[in-house]
Amino acid sequence: xxxxxxxxxxxxxxxxxxxxxxFDKVSFSIDKGEFVCIIGHSGCGKTTILNVLAGLEAPSxxxxxxxxREVKGPSLDRGVVxxxxxxxxxxxxxxxxxxxxxxxxxxxxxxxxxxxARRFIEMVGLKGAEHKKPSELSGGMKQRVGIxxxxxxxxxxxxxxxxxxxxxxxxxxxxxxxxxxxxxxxHQTVFMITHDVDEAILLADKIFLMSNGPHARIAxxxxxxxxxxxxxxxxxxxPQFYRIRNHLVDFLVxxxxxxxxxxxxxAVTRVVTPGLEEDKLSxxxx
Amino acid sequence: MKPASQLGWRAALxxxxxxxxxxxxxxxxxxxxxxxxIEAGSASSSxxxxxxxKLMGKSSSSPVKTSGFPGLAQMGExxxxxxxxxxxxxxxxxxxxxxxxGYSLARVGxxxxxxxxxxxxxGFLLGMSPLMQRALNPFIQILKPISPLAWMPLALYTxxxxxxxxxxxxxxxxxxxxxxNTAFGVASVRRDWLNVAKTLEVKPLRKAFLVILPAAAxxxxxxxxxxxxxxxxxxVAAEMLVGGTGIGYFVWNEWNNLSLTSVIFAILVIxxxxxxxxxxxxxxxxxxxxxx
Numbered sequence: 001x002x003x004x005x006x007x008x009x010x011x012x013x014x015x016x017x018x019x020x021x022x023f024d025k026v027s028f029s030i031d032k033g034e035f036v037c038i039i040g041h042s043g044c045g046k047t048t049i050l051n052v053l054a055g056l057e058a059p060s061x062x063x064x065x066x067x068x069r070e071v072k073g074p075s076l077d078r079g080v081v082x083x084x085x086x087x088x089x090x091x092x093x094x095x096x097x098x099x100x101x102x103x104x105x106x107x108x109x110x111x112x113x114x115x116x117a118r119r120f121i122e123m124v125g126l127k128g129a130e131h132k133k134p135s136e137l138s139g140g141m142k143q144r145v146g147i148x149x150x151x152x153x154x155x156x157x158x159x160x161x162x163x164x165x166x167x168x169x170x171x172x173x174x175x176x177x178x179x180x181x182x183x184x185x186x187h188q189t190v191f192m193i194t195h196d197v198d199e200a201i202l203l204a205d206k207i208f209l210m211s212n213g214p215h216a217r218i219a220x221x222x223x224x225x226x227x228x229x230x231x232x233x234x235x236x237x238x239p240q241f242y243r244i245r246n247h248l249v250d251f252l253v254x255x256x257x258x259x260x261x262x263x264x265x266x267a268v269t270r271v272v273t274p275g276l277e278e279d280k281l282s283x284x285x286x
Numbered sequence: 287m288k289p290a291s292q293l294g295w296r297a298a299l300x301x302x303x304x305x306x307x308x309x310x311x312x313x314x315x316x317x318x319x320x321x322x323x324i325e326a327g328s329a330s331s332s333x334x335x336x337x338x339x340k341l342m343g344k345s346s347s348s349p350v351k352t353s354g355f356p357g358l359a360q361m362g363e364x365x366x367x368x369x370x371x372x373x374x375x376x377x378x379x380x381x382x383x384x385x386x387x388g389y390s391l392a393r394v395g396x397x398x399x400x401x402x403x404x405x406x407x408x409g410f411l412l413g414m415s416p417l418m419q420r421a422l423n424p425f426i427q428i429l430k431p432i433s434p435l436a437w438m439p440l441a442l443y444t445x446x447x448x449x450x451x452x453x454x455x456x457x458x459x460x461x462x463x464x465x466x467n468t469a470f471g472v473a474s475v476r477r478d479w480l481n482v483a484k485t486l487e488v489k490p491l492r493k494a495f496l497v498i499l500p501a502a503a504x505x506x507x508x509x510x511x512x513x514x515x516x517x518x519x520x521x522v523a524a525e526m527l528v529g530g531t532g533i534g535y536f537v538w539n540e541w542n543n544l545s546l547t548s549v550i551f552a553i554l555v556i557x558x559x560x561x562x563x564x565x566x567x568x569x570x571x572x573x574x575x576x577x578x
Contacts, residue, residue, distance in 0.1 A: 056481055074484045086478035089576040090500040099496065103486035135577040153486070 004029035005189055006053075006157060011062035013048050020214040021060065022048060028208060028218055028269070030157075033187040037200035038218075039248065040210030041256055046193045047083075050161050053191060054080050067156060076104050079150035081160040085142040087134040087149075094130040097121060097149050104153040120152040121145070124178055140171035147179060151186070160192040164199065173232055176202060184228075197248045201241060202232055209251050211259040219259045222247065223273045247274040309358060316357040356547045364547035379539060381531070383555060389531040391559070393449070394517045397456025401513065405461045406506065409468025410494065413502070419469065426465065434459035434520050438527055448528035455524045460513035467509025471502030503574035511567035518560045533559075 007029045014021040023045035030036050040046050051057035053064060055074035064071040066078070087096050097117035102108065108116070121130055124144040134142055143163055150158055163179075164172045180203060183190060194200050200207045201224065209220040226240050235241050356364075372384030412419045434455045441451035475498050483493045499506075525534025533556055540548035 054481075054485055056484060074487060076485075076487050078485065080481070080485045082478055082481065084478055086476075086482050088479060088482075088497065088500070089578045090503075090574075100486055103488050103492075133576070 005032040005034075005067060006030040006191075007065045008049075008053075009063050009065070011049065011052065011059050011064065013045060013052070013057075013060045022213045023210070023216040024214075025217050026062070028221065030189060030191060030206075032189055035183060035188075035190045035192070035203055035205045036208060037192050037194050037204035037206075038208040038210060039194060039197065039200055039252065040216065041212050041252065044210045044213040044216035044256075046210060047161055050080075050159050050191065050193055053157075054078055054159050056080075076153055077156045079153055079155035079158045081143075081146050081150045081158065081163045083161045083163065083165055085134075085139075085146040087142055087145055089134050092131050092133055093121060093126060093137070093145050094118070096134070096145055097152050100149045101152050117148075117152055120148040123151070123182055124148045138171070140167050140175055143167060144175055144178065147175075147182075151182060151188070157189045157191065160190065162193050162195065165195065172196075172199070177232060179203065197245055197252075198235075200248065201226065201244050202230065202235060207248065209248070209256070211256050213260075215260060217259075218269050219255070220251065221269055221271045223271065225273050243274045247272065313358050316355050356550070360547050361550060364545075364551050368548070368551055378530070381536075383533075383536065383552065386531060386533045386536040387555060387559065390521050390525060390533040393452050393525075393532065394456055394514075394521050397453040398460050398514060398517050400453075401457045401460040402464060402510065404457075405464035405509075406468050409465050409506070409509075410472050410498070412465070412469035413472025414498075419473070426462070430462045430466075434516075435523055435527065438524065442528070448530055452521070452524045452528055452532070456517045456521060459520045460517045463512040463516065464506070464509040467512070468502065468506045471505025471509075472498055474505075475501040500574070500576070504571065504576070507567065507571040507574055511564065511571060514563050514567055515560070518556075518563055522556060 009027050011026040012021045012024040022043070026049065038046050038049070048057060052059045053066075053071065055071055055078070071078075088099065091099060094114065094117055097120060098110075098113050101113040101117050105113065118127075118130065121127065124147055126141060126144055126148065129137065129141065134145065137145070143166075147163065150160075164175060167175065176199060182188070183203075190203075192203065194203075205224055207222040207224065208218050209222060210216050211219045222244065225244065226235070226238060230238070230241075368383050372382045372387075374380075374382040375385060412422060437455055437458050438451060441454045442448065445451050445454060479497055479501055480493075483497045488497065521532065522534035522537065525532035526538045529535050529538070533552060537549055537552045537556075540546075540552060
């Protein structure tokens with residue numbers, strides 16, 4: 001635990017003093033190079049947790065420690081991909097990325113920053129669209145620019161808030177592949193919110209499952225037991241895929257509420273490896 | 287493409303027709319008196335009228351009517367004369383329309399520019415700080431509805447210069463729309479963009495110029511456009527009051543000369559100039575508008 005790259009300890013957040021906390025006793029850790037997805041029903045505070053990690057929101061209690069330093073306020077060490085892409089419409093694609101690059105390295109020359117930005121635009125497959133305005137791009141392309149912008153500052157950690165939520169299934173697949181490729185090439189540490197169970201299985205090394213809010217917490221950490229070489233095309237032929245998938249869907253359908261009703265006394269985060277340890281799984285279901 | 291251009295042509299045709307009708311009505315409204323005079327002339331009273339005309343320094347043979355509402359021909363004559371030599375200067379009471387217009391534009395430009403220099407930074411402050419917004423709101427709400435001309439006596443007394451007082455009045459009337467719109471535009475910049483700037487640790491000045499200013503620019507330009515419209519309305523009234531130079535003074539002076547054709551001509555010039563100013567700001571607005 002001490003060696004973990006990012007440690008979250010006993011985090012909670014309440015929006016009003018007399019209201020119950022949205023989430024409570026949230027503790028987890030993420031290792032360097034790990035890809036973590038977090039799944040939970042709406043209102044369990046996923047986005048708030050991500051905002052706390054980004055430094056955009058302060059928690060009501062608890063600490064976040066990244067790379068041996070407490071997270072207080074936003075930092076260039078953490079890149080954020082926003083749900084609504086959040087590109088500046090008055091900048092071209094290139095300028096959007098250059099804006100981020102020059103924020104990271106203010107003393108770089110315009111040329112150097114542009115070269116650096118172009119490399120990341122190429123990486124997300126948008127070569128040739130550098131001078132287009134975001135309004136001229138499709139939803140998927142906009143989101144890719146957002147990803148390029150987040151990667152271009154070479155953050156120690158990438159935070160993504162449902163980056164593909166607004167995309168259609170086909171585009172989503174293409175951008176997921178793109179992301180997977182980049183992440184495995186750069187060994188990026190990623191924390192990502194998603195609603196899509198398949199997406200989580202494809203991308204994540206670990207999947208955090210949150211119980212319902214209020215009093216939400218991370219009830220289970222599901223270790224992805226599929227081989228690293230999984231791809232979107234072949235993943236669903238592996239019986240292991242369905243074991244994990246069923247486990248996740250069961251959680252969302254049944255257990256997420258039951259855990260909330262059981263209360264906070266049972267605030268233990270179970271580590272689950274579906275398909276490998278059937279006994280633990282059955283214990284969690286019971 | 288085709289239906290749109292067709293629509294344009296049809297609209298232009300109707301506009302021309304309306305314009306033609308207006309001219310015709312004008313002509314008919316002013317014409318009958320002339321015929322009446324000609325009838326009177328055929329009667330024996332013509333010699334007395336000729337005499338009177340000679341006394342007044344005018345020849346009776348002149349077909350141009352000198353009293354009553356001017357006709358189209360007189361109007362055309364005045365316009366031709368004024369436009370042929372718009373920049374002549376025969377002393378303080380007789381300057382060409384171009385010079386007068388130049389004075390007015392200079393006053394409006396100066397007052398407007400000073401207003402922009404004050405209103406836009408102040409609007410930024412109001413937009414970014416809810417505290418300042420609340421603190422300054424009562425002042426703004428009370429000062430905003432005051433007719434700019436009501437400031438004139440105070441301005442004349444303290445500044446003691448009619449020309450600068452005119453500029454001050456333009457300043458005071460254009461400052462409010464710009465201030466309100468800038469504050470509103472800055473306050474309603476999308477959270478997402480500010481969050482991006484935050485996570486990128488963008489320095490305040492860089493954030494102001496590269497994120498907030500472009501995001502709020504369309505709203506700010508709207509405020510400037512409204513301000514310019516008001517300034518152009520007010521300058522005519524202000525110049526009528528303080529006199530000396532300017533298009534407003536020109537109107538008043540020609541009224542005192544009972545030269546209605548010149549007054550009508552000046553009105554047209556004021557209208558066209560106002561339209562051009564508005565078009566310029568519409569163009570600027572288009573430049574800074576972004577589509578999301």
